[in-house]
Amino acid sequence: MTSSSRANSNMEKFLRDWRQDAMNKAQYDSAIYIGDKLLAMTRDDNDAFFLAQVHFAAGNYTRAHALLAKHGLITSRNASCRYLAAHCLIKQGLFGEALGLLGEYSVVHLFGGNQSHNGPKRKTREGGEGEGREGTAHRKYEAAMCFLRGLCYAKQNAFDRAKEAYKDALRIDVQCYEAFSQLVKNNLMSPDEEDEFMQSLDFGSLTTRDDKGGEPDEEAGDYVHMLYQTQLSKYRHPMAFNTAIESLTTHYGLEGNADIMLARADQLYTQCRFRDALAVTEGILEGDKYNFGVYPIHLACLYELRKTNVLFLIAHELADNYPEEPASWLAVGIYYFATGKIAEARRYFSKASMMDANFGPAWIGFAHTFAAEGEHDQAVTAYSTAARLFTGTHLPQVFLGMQNHAMNNMTAAEEFLKTGYGLCRSDPLLLNEMGIVCYHQDRAREAAAFFREALKVAEETESDSTAWLGARTNLGHAYRRLKMWEEALGEFDAVLREGGKDAGVFAAKGLIYLDLGQAGRAVEVLHEALGIWPQDPVATELLGKALEMSMETGLGLGGEQGLEELERFEEVIEQRKRAARERVARRGRGGGSVDKGKGVAGRGGGTMRRGMGRGQGPWAAGDIDMSDEE
Structure with a gap:
C-alpha cells in the first residue's frame, strides 16, 4: 500500500468516526456535512446508504430518497435500500408509490414456524434473493418491508390486506x-385469530448462547412470547395472562414497567x-405523564367513576401543553x-379522530354522542365505521345491536350480536345483550x-360483581317469565x-308474590318500591292490584279493620312520596340516573378498551323493563 493510500484510509476512518460521533449525539447537520465529504472521497454505496439514513433521521425524507436514487440503490437487490426508500x-404520504416499490407479495420461503395460511395467496417477489444469500439482516429488512406494506394498505383502507x-412480517x-x-x-384480529396466530409464530427461533458458546438457550423465545401475551385480548385466557405477568415481574424485574402495568x-x-x-x-402517569398510550384507559376509568373535576384538570393541561396529541x-x-355537553363532546371526538384515523377511542366516543341523543341512525353509521376500521373487536357489533334494539329492530339486533359473539364469546356485556334480545322475542329459556x-x-x-347486577336482574326476570318463582326471588334478593x-x-x-297469590307480601315489597321511587x-299499578286482591280475599285487610289499615298505609305512602320529592329537588334527579328503556339501560356513550367502549356508565349491561311486557 502506498503512502497516499494509507493516508486516505486513515482519513476515511477519521471521518467515519466523526460521523458516528455526531450521529450518537443527534447532531445531524454535522453528520450530514461529514458524511457528504466521506462519500465524495470513497464513492462507496455503504457511505451513500449511511448518509441517506442520516437525512431520514433528520426528517429530510425527500433528500434521502433522492440520494438513494442518484446512487442507483433503490433498484438494487439490497433489501435495506429498498426498505429505506419505501419508508421515505x-x-x-406517497403510499401508492411506496407500495409499487415494495411489491404486493411477501417472500413466503422466509416464513418460519408452523404456518397455515387462510388469507390471499402469496408468492416470492421476482428478483428476490435466493436462499443462499439470506441472513439475519436480510430477513429483518424483508419483515420490515412487510410492515411498510401493511401501513400502505391501511392508508388505502384495505384492512384485510x-x-x-x-x-x-411476524x-x-x-x-x-x-x-x-x-x-x-388496531384490533385487527379476533381473540380466536390471536390464539391461532400466536401458535404459528416461530418463537423457538429466538435463542441465546452463553459466553462460552454452549448449547443455545430458548429462554429468549419464551420471554418474547410472554411480552406479546400481555398485549393480547383480555377477554380470553386470563390465567395465561396472569402467568405471563407474574413471570415477567418476578423473574425479569418488570413489576414497575409501564407497558406491563398498562x-x-x-x-x-x-x-x-x-x-x-x-x-x-x-401509578404509570406519576412516573411518566407523557405516556399518551395510558390516557384512553385512564380517562375511561375517570369517566366511569364520575370524577369530572379530575377530567377537567387533565383535559385542560393536555390541550394547553400537547395540542398535537389526539x-x-x-x-x-x-x-x-361526562358533563352532558354532547355537541361539544362530538366536536372534540371528531377532532381527535381526524388527527389519527386509527384512534379507536375517538371513533367510538364520536358514535356514542349520537347514541346519547337518541339519534339512532347516525349512531348506527358511526358504529359501522368503527366496525369496518377495527375488524377484530366485537364491541362495535355490540353497540350496533344495542342501537337496533333501541329502534325495536330485533332481527337486526340479533344479527349484529351474533356477529359479535362470533368474534368474542367471553364478554359478559355481549352475553347480557343477547339475553335481552331473546327475552323480548319471547325466548325466555334461551x-x-x-x-x-x-x-x-x-x-x-x-x-x-356490582357491574353485572343488570345481568342478575335480567336473569330474575327470565326465571319469572318461566314461572321459576323461587329461582327468580333468589336472584332478586341477591x-x-x-x-x-x-x-x-x-x-x-x-x-311474583301476586302470581303466587301472596297479596300481603306483595303489598309489603311494593310499599318498599314506592318508598324509593314514588x-x-x-x-x-301493581300495588292497586295487590290491595284489591287483599280486600277480596280478606288477607288481613277486610272490613272496618282493613279500611283503617288501608288508610294508614296510604298515609305512609304519601309521607314517603313527599320525602322522596324533597330529596329529588335537592340533588336533581337527572344527573347520573340510569335510563331503563326498551330493555337496555341507557343507550348513551362509552369509554375505551383498546379504543372500544364498555363499562357501567350509561351504556352498561342493560336491564329488562317490565313496562315493556306487562
Whole structure:
C-alpha cells in the first residue's frame, strides 16, 4: 500500500468516526456535512446508504430518497435500500408509490414456524434473493418491508390486506414488534385469530448462547412470547395472562414497567374493576405523564367513576401543553360527555379522530354522542365505521345491536350480536345483550342461558360483581317469565344484597308474590318500591292490584279493620312520596340516573378498551323493563 493510500484510509476512518460521533449525539447537520465529504472521497454505496439514513433521521425524507436514487440503490437487490426508500415515500404520504416499490407479495420461503395460511395467496417477489444469500439482516429488512406494506394498505383502507402484511412480517421475523403493535392496537384480529396466530409464530427461533458458546438457550423465545401475551385480548385466557405477568415481574424485574402495568390496567378495566385500574394508570402517569398510550384507559376509568373535576384538570393541561396529541382532544371530549355537553363532546371526538384515523377511542366516543341523543341512525353509521376500521373487536357489533334494539329492530339486533359473539364469546356485556334480545322475542329459556353464562364469565374473570347486577336482574326476570318463582326471588334478593335498594327489583318481587297469590307480601315489597321511587308507574299499578286482591280475599285487610289499615298505609305512602320529592329537588334527579328503556339501560356513550367502549356508565349491561311486557 502506498503512502497516499494509507493516508486516505486513515482519513476515511477519521471521518467515519466523526460521523458516528455526531450521529450518537443527534447532531445531524454535522453528520450530514461529514458524511457528504466521506462519500465524495470513497464513492462507496455503504457511505451513500449511511448518509441517506442520516437525512431520514433528520426528517429530510425527500433528500434521502433522492440520494438513494442518484446512487442507483433503490433498484438494487439490497433489501435495506429498498426498505429505506419505501419508508421515505411513506413519510411523504406517497403510499401508492411506496407500495409499487415494495411489491404486493411477501417472500413466503422466509416464513418460519408452523404456518397455515387462510388469507390471499402469496408468492416470492421476482428478483428476490435466493436462499443462499439470506441472513439475519436480510430477513429483518424483508419483515420490515412487510410492515411498510401493511401501513400502505391501511392508508388505502384495505384492512384485510394490511392485516395479512403485518402477519407476514411476524412470520418472517417474530421480533418485528411494529407489526405486532399494529395488529393488536388496531384490533385487527379476533381473540380466536390471536390464539391461532400466536401458535404459528416461530418463537423457538429466538435463542441465546452463553459466553462460552454452549448449547443455545430458548429462554429468549419464551420471554418474547410472554411480552406479546400481555398485549393480547383480555377477554380470553386470563390465567395465561396472569402467568405471563407474574413471570415477567418476578423473574425479569418488570413489576414497575409501564407497558406491563398498562396491560394489567387493561385487564382490570375489562373486568369493570375501575378503581383498581385507575390506581394502576395513576401509578404509570406519576412516573411518566407523557405516556399518551395510558390516557384512553385512564380517562375511561375517570369517566366511569364520575370524577369530572379530575377530567377537567387533565383535559385542560393536555390541550394547553400537547395540542398535537389526539389523546388531548379525547380527554376534552370525554369531559364534555361526562358533563352532558354532547355537541361539544362530538366536536372534540371528531377532532381527535381526524388527527389519527386509527384512534379507536375517538371513533367510538364520536358514535356514542349520537347514541346519547337518541339519534339512532347516525349512531348506527358511526358504529359501522368503527366496525369496518377495527375488524377484530366485537364491541362495535355490540353497540350496533344495542342501537337496533333501541329502534325495536330485533332481527337486526340479533344479527349484529351474533356477529359479535362470533368474534368474542367471553364478554359478559355481549352475553347480557343477547339475553335481552331473546327475552323480548319471547325466548325466555334461551335468555336465561345467556344471562347465566354472562354471570359465570364475570365470576371466572373476577369481575366487579356490582357491574353485572343488570345481568342478575335480567336473569330474575327470565326465571319469572318461566314461572321459576323461587329461582327468580333468589336472584332478586341477591341483587338487593349486592346493589342496595332498587324500586324495579322490589316491583318485580311484588309481581311474583301476586302470581303466587301472596297479596300481603306483595303489598309489603311494593310499599318498599314506592318508598324509593314514588312515581314508579309499574309499582303503583301493581300495588292497586295487590290491595284489591287483599280486600277480596280478606288477607288481613277486610272490613272496618282493613279500611283503617288501608288508610294508614296510604298515609305512609304519601309521607314517603313527599320525602322522596324533597330529596329529588335537592340533588336533581337527572344527573347520573340510569335510563331503563326498551330493555337496555341507557343507550348513551362509552369509554375505551383498546379504543372500544364498555363499562357501567350509561351504556352498561342493560336491564329488562317490565313496562315493556306487562
